[in-house]
Amino acid sequence: MEGSGEEELGTSQAHSQEGLRDVKGRYRALFNLVKENRDELMNLSSDHGLNEVMDEASGLYSHAGASAQIQALDAQLLVVITDLLQEKASQLFVEGNAFDSSAFAEHLLNFMGFNRLEDEDEENGVATNGRLPQDAWLRVAERAQCCFKTAPTFHYMMGSFVAEPPPKQRVERQKKAPTKEAQRTMPAQLKQMEESHQEATEKEVERILGFLTSYHAEDPTSPISYYEFVIDPTSFSHTVENMFHTSFLLRDGMARMYLDANKLPCIAPVTSGETDKAESAIRKQCIMSISMQSWKDLIEAFEITAPMIPANSQNVE
Missing domain, CATH: 1.20.58 (Methane Monooxygenase Hydroxylase; Chain G, domain 1)
Incomplete structure (x- = not known):
């Protein structure tokens, strides 16, 4: 098989x-x-x-x-x-170039039933008037209909041509230029706000320096942990403000940071004898960031229960 x-x-x-x-x-x-x-x-x-x-x-x-x-x-x-x-x-x-248009027109008129009248021009012998029957062009259409397919239906390419009024254009109002008095007042207000903000920052920096100096004077041999100093366990926003203001102490050489035996950052005020050395030493800056989760983890790790920098009563609403 x-x-x-x-x-x-x-x-x-x-x-x-x-x-x-x-x-x-x-x-x-x-x-x-x-x-x-x-x-x-x-x-x-x-x-x-x-x-x-x-x-x-x-x-x-x-x-x-x-x-x-x-x-x-x-x-x-x-x-x-x-x-x-x-x-x-x-x-x-x-071959189409040899097309005789006159002969074609004569043949078309005969097909359409053109009726020549008897009155002719005596000089030229040509009929001066003539008449086409009412269905003349209908005959041509019926004859040409067999040569073409059905005509395509009429349609709009972009929808109907319904005339709609154009939308009214909005006339933008021109903003009034500030008067001379306003121009004079605005810079003064901004300058006053800037000065008040700068003055408040300087006062807060001096207040934090006072706390740092007093803690260091109580026990000069005991290092002050940076995180325990700036963290407020009751307020994350106040912690961020403490870090911000403490950075001015470090920038201006009124405080210094170092690592203890456990490689943890500590902070201490700069005494009068160390001021000259701090000015001559090369300062290094870094950016420190803290998140809400890091703030919670640091509170738990260092067992912080109370802030070393109490909130300023003037800033509390």
């Missing part, structure tokens, strides 16, 4: 190869036919030759199963036929 199946498969493949060769041969025959009968196929009075070639090629293409080789042959034949049709169309255009 297995042997008979293989034989049938081999036989079908042989038949398919033989059919493919036959289709290729018929395509070559079409190429030779077009080449040998080129002048006859280019005759404007007959189109049967090219139509027959195209019909036969279509049958071969559908019968061969559209293999890659057949597709290539069909494409080549289509290119040859297209070139012939292009040359044929150019001949039609050349």
